[in-house]
Amino acid sequence: MSNVNRCKLYVITGETYHPGRELLEVMESAIAGGADVVQLRDKDAPVRELLEKARALRELTRKHGVPLIVNDHPEIALAADADGVHLGQEDAPIAAARELLGPDRIVGISTHSIAQARAAERAGADYIGVGPVYPTATKPGRAAVTTSFVAAAAAEIRIPFFAIGGIHPGNAAEVLAAGARRLCAVSAVVGSPDPGAACRELRSLIERSERAASLGEAAPLGEGVNPGQAREVKEVKEVKKVKQVNEVKQVKEVTVNGVRRTTEAATLLELAAEFGLADKNAVAERNGRVARKAIWPITPLAGGDRIEFVQFVGGG
Numbered sequence: 001m002s003n004v005n006r007c008k009l010y011v012i013t014g015e016t017y018h019p020g021r022e023l024l025e026v027m028e029s030a031i032a033g034g035a036d037v038v039q040l041r042d043k044d045a046p047v048r049e050l051l052e053k054a055r056a057l058r059e060l061t062r063k064h065g066v067p068l069i070v071n072d073h074p075e076i077a078l079a080a081d082a083d084g085v086h087l088g089q090e091d092a093p094i095a096a097a098r099e100l101l102g103p104d105r106i107v108g109i110s111t112h113s114i115a116q117a118r119a120a121e122r123a124g125a126d127y128i129g130v131g132p133v134y135p136t137a138t139k140p141g142r143a144a145v146t147t148s149f150v151a152a153a154a155a156e157i158r159i160p161f162f163a164i165g166g167i168h169p170g171n172a173a174e175v176l177a178a179g180a181r182r183l184c185a186v187s188a189v190v191g192s193p194d195p196g197a198a199c200r201e202l203r204s205l206i207e208r209s210e211r212a213a214s215l216g217e218a219a220p221l222g223e224g225v226n227p228g229q230a231r232e233v234k235e236v237k238e239v240k241k242v243k244q245v246n247e248v249k250q251v252k253e254v255t256v257n258g259v260r261r262t263t264e265a266a267t268l269l270e271l272a273a274e275f276g277l278a279d280k281n282a283v284a285e286r287n288g289r290v291a292r293k294a295i296w297p298i299t300p301l302a303g304g305d306r307i308e309f310v311q312f313v314g315g316g
């Protein structure tokens with residue numbers, strides 16, 4: 001079965017957003033635009049109808065090599081041979097879904113606080129939803145968790161997380177800057193007259209944020225970045241470094257704004273979170289080089305590092 005690690009743009013069905021257009025046509029357009037994981041979510045359909053939709057989406061997603069997740073119903077996920085199930089905090093427990101679906105299918109869960117995110121990771125979830133980042137008509141009445149939860153998840157959670165809730169091309173950059181590497185959307189995609197175009201916009205923002213993340217860190221203050229091969233080599237090195245630091249949490253001594261302290265933070269974002277800066281308008285310097293906020297999640301910390309944080313207040 002598939003894994004979600006490689007997935008960046010998660011699109012969930014929402015038929016009320018596209019009256020007069022077929023489910024399969026809308027989702028095929030989303031996939032063509034770059035949706036790389038799809039969820040069947042239908043809160044109103046009777047079970048038999050839900051199973052039919054799941055089977056139809058299974059055929060479509062299989063044709064395109066995209067994982068299919070079924071919302072709420074592990075048994076329908078199994079019957080339709082979907083790749084996995086998405087659970088909410090009030091749905092079946094992760095362990096029960098895992099028992100039914102086995103070790104290879106995907107079990108994801110919604111989280112609305114860092115405590116729930118930690119619990120999901122401990123319980124063996126394959127991924128979590130982090131949201132709703134913004135208020136959304138798709139989930140009325142649920143309070144927004146804001147980008148501060150995104151930043152906290154980026155600093156701490158090691159399984160993949162998808163930021164969800166009110167995300168659209170106009171605010172996705174803010175969510176990505178807070179540390180999200182994966183986005184999830186319903187209305188912005190399936191409610192768009194051109195779901196493929198909406199996905200292309202979201203994907204291009206994700207890819208731009210990834211590029212910014214891997215480019216920025218090596219640039220000394222005021223100096224440009226060399227394009228081409230050097231960049232690719234550096235990207236690979238950065239990813240390897242972050243993987244290594246994420247595997248082993250080490251106590252290290254660093255100097256922050258001139259003051260020595262010990263920390264277990266593995267990345268600049270984790271260190272920023274210790275100072276309450278993860279969701280603030282701030283910039284950092286690491287060993288004399290500017291590290292823009294977009295790259296904090298992938299900037300490793302090493303013992304002896306000298307970090308300067310500058311927080312901007314009142315727009316200045």
Ligand SMILES: Cc1ncc(COP(=O)(O)OP(=O)(O)O)c(N)n1
Nearest residue numbers: 071072086087088089110129164184
């Ligand atoms: C990827 C993803 N994240 C969150 C949700 C919401 O799940 P839940 O809280 O169970 O609410 P419903 O979708 O069931 O109304 C999701 N479906 N997918």
Ligand SMILES: Cc1nc(C(=O)O)sc1CCOP(=O)(O)O
Nearest residue numbers: 131132136138165166185186187
């Ligand atoms: C179904 C759902 N779950 C959420 C959560 O935070 O758990 S937010 C959400 C709705 C997402 O839809 P849209 O992209 O239209 O805002």
Ligand SMILES: [Mg+2]
Nearest residue numbers: 072087088091
């Ligand atoms: Mg649910």
